[in-house]
Amino acid sequence: MESRRQALLDELPRLRRYARMLVGDPSYADDLVQDCLVRAIANLHRWQDGTNMRAWLFTILRNVLYNDLRRARRSPFLDAGESLETVPVSATQESRMRVMDVDRAFARLAPAHKEVFLLIAVEGLDYEEAARILDVPVGTVKSRLSRARAELRSHIENDDDAVQPLAEQGLTTRP
Amino acid sequence: MTISTPITDDDVEAFVSDRLDPERRAEVDRWLSARPERLAEVRLFQEQQAALRRLADDMLGDPIPDRLLALLRDERCGGEDGQNINRLRRDGPDAAGTIG
Numbered sequence A: 001m002e003s004r005r006q007a008l009l010d011e012l013p014r015l016r017r018y019a020r021m022l023v024g025d026p027s028y029a030d031d032l033v034q035d036c037l038v039r040a041i042a043n044l045h046r047w048q049d050g051t052n053m054r055a056w057l058f059t060i061l062r063n064v065l066y067n068d069l070r071r072a073r074r075s076p077f078l079d080a081g082e083s084l085e086t087v088p089v090s091a092t093q094e095s096r097m098r099v100m101d102v103d104r105a106f107a108r109l110a111p112a113h114k115e116v117f118l119l120i121a122v123e124g125l126d127y128e129e130a131a132r133i134l135d136v137p138v139g140t141v142k143s144r145l146s147r148a149r150a151e152l153r154s155h156i157e158n159d160d161d162a163v164q165p166l167a168e169q170g171l172t173t174r175p
Numbered sequence B: 001m002t003i004s005t006p007i008t009d010d011d012v013e014a015f016v017s018d019r020l021d022p023e024r025r026a027e028v029d030r031w032l033s034a035r036p037e038r039l040a041e042v043r044l045f046q047e048q049q050a051a052l053r054r055l056a057d058d059m060l061g062d063p064i065p066d067r068l069l070a071l072l073r074d075e076r077c078g079g080e081d082g083q084n085i086n087r088l089r090r091d092g093p094d095a096a097g098t099i100g
Helices: A002-023 A026-042 A053-072 A096-107 A111-122 A127-134 A138-157 A164-168 B009-016 B022-033 B036-060 B066-073 B083-091 B093-098
Strands: none
Touching: A002 A026, A002 A053, A002 A111, A002 B036, A002 B066, A026 A053, A026 B066, A053 A127, A096 A138, A096 B036, A111 A127, A111 A138, A111 B036, A127 A138, A138 B009, A138 B036, B009 B022, B009 B036, B022 B036
């Protein structure tokens, strides 16, 4: 059991990052991670050695998020205004502006596109693993991913209408 | 003469996500170089992805809050029913040690 706890600990930075990029708000993200950890620890005996701990944790985190959204009627993925742009980006990185643009554009992606992009393009999971986490067919993962890339591009190209599209959908910010 | 499998949209996507073996990657690369519009799109998608990965990589070094680490240290933090989660929410992280 100790080695499983260690495996959990090893995944913690990625789990926090996944939550953070999914919902934007760092402290809400850590609330989700906290609930996710409590569930994961309670169910550690059910986790099978040799299976993907990361995918297992992401699945739990996603369940926690969706339960929370349902319970609180919180708007999905919150806060179009609060993007990840407060995250420090080291000055040595070239095209700093571009990172900011992409960051802001990412925060505005449709939730389903955000999820799939994170799992495949950032976390590097297999299509099959992502499909299991998202509970959709592999074909859906692929089509959402290409739509996510296209949506990202269009947000970057039309940066002036920031926030507007989400507001039009009636999504509110986190209370 | 070798017969090569036609390049599909899936191949192009897998090219962007870096999940092709070197041989197929080279084939897609050749295919793209004959299609400037598609190539430009792929380059753009790669740049978007690289920028987000850089941003994401920077987050991995963030310090982990004690309230999360405390959960992993606490052997008694078990239970299947979700009660503990609610209690954690209500009482805050300090309550973690009293659960069980």
